Amino acid sequence: MAFDVRPLVTPATTALLTNEVQPSTVGGGAGLGAAGARVLPNIVRLADAARAAGVQVVHCVKVFRRDSLARNRNVILYRLRGQMPDGPTSPDSRPVEGSVLAPELGPAESDLVMTRLHGMGAVCDTGVVPVLRTLGITTVVVVGVSLNVGVPNTVMDLVNQSFDVVLVRDAVAGTPEEYGEMMIAHTRRLLATVTTTDELVQAWEAPVAG
DSSP: OOOOOGGGGOGGGEEEEEESOOHHHHSOSSHHHHHHHHHHHHHHHHHHHHHHHTOEEEEEEEOOBTTOTTSOTTOHHHHHTTOSOSSOOOOOOOBOTTOSOOGGGTTOTTOEEEEESSOSSSSTTSSHHHHHHHTTOOEEEEEEEOTTTHHHHHHHHHHHTTOEEEEEEEEEEOSSHHHHHHHHHHTGGGTSEEEOHHHHHHHHHSOOOO
């Protein structure tokens, strides 16, 4: 018998969290951008279904200043990409291109957009947890980028904060694709309820009466 996700994603106590769904991560091309572009239509579909059902949508966006002030200097990934300055730089608070929500997601007037300058996950010390608690949220549906770093970090932090977590397997992206599948199969499913876009949309269209 298929698992009925509906009791877990009751609209009044559920939030849809999009993690770093930004032009730089879902803009196509190659690598992560291509992987993100493949799942973007499902993320948009979920956001539309969530809004229609009364589920709070929360977008978590990573912002980088042009002078890299406040960017993690201990992250190897940034060094490998050449995203850390070699020496002193002039102050420049303008955001790097792509430090915004992907336009396909709006945002809608009812959405919350929460930005951060630091950290590799959407939850730790970002203000997301107290906001979710204020809203009475007990279940968080996680979608977005990437299964390599940001999504695992966010799922783990939410679990550690005692939220029930739902991961939508065809609305998250990582590279290479087979690694993302392995991450879901061997780690994420031990922490979160794994579902699909179709199953979740159907659950919100016909929620459990209560």
